[in-house]
Amino acid sequence: MSTRVDPILLDEIKDYGAINPEACFNCGNCTAICPLTTDDHPFPRSTIRQLQMGLRDQLLESADPWMCYYCGDCTRTCPKGAEPAETMMAARRWLTAQYDGSGLGAKLYTSERAVFRLVARYVVLTLVAFIVYHALTGFDRIVTDRVELNTFAPVMLVWAFVLVHFAFLGFRLGKNTLNMANRVMRSTSEQVKIPLSVYVSEFKAFVTHFVTQKRWRDCNDVDHSRWLKHLLLVSGYVTMLVLIVPLLWWFQTDNIYPVYHPQRWLGYYATIVLLFASVEILIGRYRRREELHRFSHPTDWLFPTFILVSSVTGILVHIFRYAGWAWPTYIMYVVHLMAVLAMLDTEVGIGKWTHMIYRPLAMYLDAVKKRARQEKSAPELAPAGTD
Numbered sequence: 001m002s003t004r005v006d007p008i009l010l011d012e013i014k015d016y017g018a019i020n021p022e023a024c025f026n027c028g029n030c031t032a033i034c035p036l037t038t039d040d041h042p043f044p045r046s047t048i049r050q051l052q053m054g055l056r057d058q059l060l061e062s063a064d065p066w067m068c069y070y071c072g073d074c075t076r077t078c079p080k081g082a083e084p085a086e087t088m089m090a091a092r093r094w095l096t097a098q099y100d101g102s103g104l105g106a107k108l109y110t111s112e113r114a115v116f117r118l119v120a121r122y123v124v125l126t127l128v129a130f131i132v133y134h135a136l137t138g139f140d141r142i143v144t145d146r147v148e149l150n151t152f153a154p155v156m157l158v159w160a161f162v163l164v165h166f167a168f169l170g171f172r173l174g175k176n177t178l179n180m181a182n183r184v185m186r187s188t189s190e191q192v193k194i195p196l197s198v199y200v201s202e203f204k205a206f207v208t209h210f211v212t213q214k215r216w217r218d219c220n221d222v223d224h225s226r227w228l229k230h231l232l233l234v235s236g237y238v239t240m241l242v243l244i245v246p247l248l249w250w251f252q253t254d255n256i257y258p259v260y261h262p263q264r265w266l267g268y269y270a271t272i273v274l275l276f277a278s279v280e281i282l283i284g285r286y287r288r289r290e291e292l293h294r295f296s297h298p299t300d301w302l303f304p305t306f307i308l309v310s311s312v313t314g315i316l317v318h319i320f321r322y323a324g325w326a327w328p329t330y331i332m333y334v335v336h337l338m339a340v341l342a343m344l345d346t347e348v349g350i351g352k353w354t355h356m357i358y359r360p361l362a363m364y365l366d367a368v369k370k371r372a373r374q375e376k377s378a379p380e381l382a383p384a385g386t387d
């Protein structure tokens with residue numbers, strides 16, 4: 001592993017939201033109090049040390065920032081006000097940007113103007129797409145005496161666009177995830193040859209941590225309330241993704257189904273959960289009472305705001321459609337699409353959302369490393385005469 005020292009690393013991480021990492025004098029209180037740290041991963045002290053010493057390559061190859069769940073215990077016990085929890089958060093933003101080769105992630109985290117430009121791009125593109133479509137098919141074909149959403153925005157056309165967009169987002173996410181895996185495994189792969197069977201047998205660690213995010217429970221979450229809320233948010237988000245990616249052809253309909261029909265209650269479930277979770281997060285960030293809400297980077301506001309706008313506009317489309325108001329339904333549908341597209345493009349693969357993949361991946365790769373080391377040392381430890 002390279003030990004090249006980079007004197008600008010500390011300032012660079014401050015651009016991503018680290019507050020006072022230079023004040024750390026390496027006492028280790030934070031690591032001693034952290035409920036998630038281990039002998040192999042003595043964060044946050046080790047991460048702050050890497051920053052202070054400018055060990056860029058070591059930080060790039062470290063999965064430690066992904067193992068922190070931001071309970072804030074370390075910050076409460078730091079005698080120097082070095083804000084270790086916020087430094088871990090900034091390190092995660094920095095790593096997310098480094099895994100993304102396009103540079104878009106870096107712009108997103110370091111320039112509010114870039115965020116504005118990206119959102120504006122989706123607002124304009126969506127608007128232009130609708131204007132061009134209706135200019136080509138004839139504005140007089142828009143039905144206004146009743147609501148016909150699938151005439152205004154034909155579901156198969158919208159669905160085709162959604163699938164193409166998701167193919168692009170999936171490619172970006174997959175590329176960045178591979179980038180992370182290559183970096184995190186680099187030093188171990190140089191020392192130990194890891195058989196494919198180890199990657200396969202330990203994959204259950206990825207699935208378990210992805211589905212349950214169970215380390216939240218160990219992170220100063222005595223009554224598990226934060227973990228449960230996060231689980232609820234993920235369930236709402238996944239339900240909505242399923243409804244709009246593989247099932248849009250079924251979900252976007254002009255039929256009015258009875259309230260017990262799954263098309264309605266699945267939509268209601270996802271919308272209510274997303275609405276509740278986004279409002280709760282935004283209020284928490286506004287009040288700043290909890291440790292994890294004391295500092296908010298602009299991108300911390302972005303994701304819950306997108307979820308809130310998408311949920312509210314989705315609800316309004318629903319209400320206007322049932323009320324039979326054609327133009328309010330169509331206009332709100334366009335706004336809803338703008339919010340969803342901008343959210344997906346600023347989050348998947350480059351934004352805060354991506355921790356859903358990187359956190360379980362960090363735990364999975366750690367399990368692979370441990371198993372590979374065990375397998376390497378097993379024959380050496382076996383008593384003479386055995387095989």
Ligand code: SF4
Pocket residue numbers: 023024025026027028029030031044045048077078079080081082083084
């Ligand atoms: S961040 Fe604070 S508690 Fe942690 S090692 Fe530095 S000075 Fe000590």
Ligand code: SF4
Pocket residue numbers: 030033034035036037043044067068069070071072073074075084085088219
């Ligand atoms: S925020 Fe919590 S989990 Fe993260 S390093 Fe500090 S004590 Fe550990």
